[in-house]
Amino acid sequence: MRRMAALLAAAAVFGTGTACGIADAGENSVTGKDALVIGVNADQPGLGERRGDGSYQGFDVDIATEIAVRLGVARADVTFKKVTSATREKMIQDGDVDLVVASYSVTPERKVKVAFAGPYYVAHQDILVRQSDAGKIRGIDDLKGRRLCEVPGSVSFPRVHDEQGVAALPVEADGYAGCLTDLTDGALDAVSTDDLILAGLAAKASGSGRRLTIVNAPFTDEPYGVGIRKGDVEGCEAVNKAITEMYQDGAAQRLLGKWFRPAGLKVATTVPQFEGCV
Template structure:
């Protein structure tokens, strides 16, 4: 997760994607064709290691908000749940997975930004998240500057913690771990005072049964992260169909139900469902 400002260029790209079908498109990549291998199934990219968002369970099933969104969208494209093949797509490989045709679309905490919008189409956004802090339930941290002199954890390679140190709390002590699970364990043990990344990711971890009641979100909204669904570049037919599915998911109540089920136990105060093409910078 990075602190980024999304410019008007990205909004323009999304607006073009939304209007292209109205102008007529003979895109040969049928939105309902599934993966490049065909066979009446669809391959969808998700994360496998983010509780509350995209998680592969020990029994091989999948859970999380992104999984619920992807399942709803696939249904609207004509695929029953048993016709969906979820494919792990790590952050660094998302654009390549789409370009190669490994997946039809990706729903994986995929923040919309200008650089990515040059390589893929984005449907959505379907969630507005923010960089935040996860702290213990009895913590006295109420604002970013309270981190001065305290230990702050994020994953190796993430800019989240460094941005907090550079811009908010220069005396914070940065601790890096290989993954957020390790950061959460360090918070539980008292080895660190706070963990930082997107509030949706933090809420997902905190909602796990083994952590219920132990943590809370600080609610600081340190950045805006507009989660979109990635589609092959210039595939306006699929992009438009996914946008229609997301709009329906909000209107029929399924979106809020998925938010409550996956983030509710952590006291996640979600933003209202964003309007399609409405990018908050």
């Protein structure tokens, strides 16, 4: 019924001589869909991780589900699809996914290609090291000359090397699961990315008897936005409303506690300042 209403509304606008682009934007908005395909990470424990049965779990997955339900889509009609740091923008632009909820930091460069609702959380970039190296790496300056994981498409390594001017040595990995393996195996000295990702990696390593620690020296703000097709202002505003409701009724705080308090990470529990739907 919602899809039919959206089509009728679009037809009415077209009939009055309004530009086709406006009608097309309303017709394709996520608010007019009875099912949603949402892009999530598959290799970030605690945020987005694919399990052996093919299903996904994590904070981002739960946030995505909550948003979909509040948009009027049944849980059974939500499909998750794997995205990576390198593929997120193209998958939104090509229509492979309707939304992306994947530790997706809002940046000016990304906003040229896609739009963002939210953010639904503001993380902070920090550093993860082996516990035995905690005394040697206490902050970002200590990464000079050390092997640091680099994930293609992620802004985390450039934040250290380019923005902060720290001459860390890049060691490329396909994703943060690869970074974790390299760190525990001794092929890396550190992993630097958002603290929520680091908390999930540390928790997974501890389950295998590997002792890792977060340095607790944050040096950036990383607003996690919901990626959405450019031009879908109606959808963006609807997602923002859903996020606001989640903080008002305690759903966001519950999910943050579920996924990150066991790792000892202190999380913010107030609704972030939205970027604006333009």
